[in-house]
Amino acid sequence: MSPRPPALPSHLGYVAVEGVIGAGKTTLARMLADRAGGRLVLEEFEDNPFLGTFYQDRDRWAFQTQLAFLASRFRQQKALGARDLFAPHVVADYTFDKDRIFAHVTLSGDELRLYESLYGLMETAAPVPDLVVYLRSSVDRLLHNVALRGRAYEADMDRDYLAELSEAYDRYFFHYTRSPLLIVDASRIDFVGEPATFEELVRQMASVRGGTSYFNPPRTMQLAF
Template structure:
């Protein structure tokens, strides 16, 4: 993707959203645009993930703790900036771990998780900008089906709806860094380059608080 690089003040951009929102695709495109370093969540290294989708109650704690450890390790590495890549773009934030945990865990398991999270969270770098891809459950299910991961074959619609509500609640109160909320229910950054170009322009102008990118109808696609 040609075009100007991102502003220097955006050293660390994190793309967030529910499963299937298009985080990794957009993170790749932004990293390419910025000629920056791309950091992707290592979800496939979680040995409990397949079992979690088969039996959430049984495997939630193991899955969540494995994610917490992996994400913390990556976040500590992010604290050391790469002199050859002034921009870093990640397809998740450390905060997402607690969002998921508060959906999947209850009682003593949640309290154990929160204790560990509270120890680790201060060491995680805060993004200079978070891009939150907000999408409909129908679009999330569509995207999950398209990518065809075996362990997501029977993705629970109610689970995605619950996660969407949890994300919305979290980002409604988010103040750690500038936030750009993108209506991603009916857009495709790959098929519609002009939409991505406009998003980059929006990203470049966010300096604080919460901003919104609602693509006009001419930029939106059906699915």
């Protein structure tokens, strides 16, 4: 049996996994935290009382939904400042930046201006990840993954909304400079079913020291989808 590849290196104390709805953020974050023996931080999206109604009427409920997420994410981000001495790595399935990406898709006018004022007050208190892993995926794959997990409020997920979010994420992360960034082509790969893909991703993450890097898995690692 070949030796297990090493866990995350010490310079990656805080890793955040990002991507559009259905990209596989939570799955990958769980796998990385398990590999590193680290603390897992998951977004508390199910605690948002407006999320279900938002998907039914986005224009009516976008502002309430966004403010509830902003408060929840800020509370979690502040808590990240208290690192667990027994868990040298923290892995999260979102970044604080995510909140602003969504806000610029769902809000406009006075609501967006008020949101920006609140976000600006909170942003400086949120810790910056040592590495962000951005999972890019096709809209078809995102819809497939959303359908598989079977959340009731996502049952009628709008394709155009996912496409708009994908474009917003690309615009943001293609110009991202706050921390080292690894952009992963996740449209046709399976981290769970293909262990070699996950192991190679961990190696790619360990090699990132700054700037933006890309992981485009070879064809033999790709999922036929």
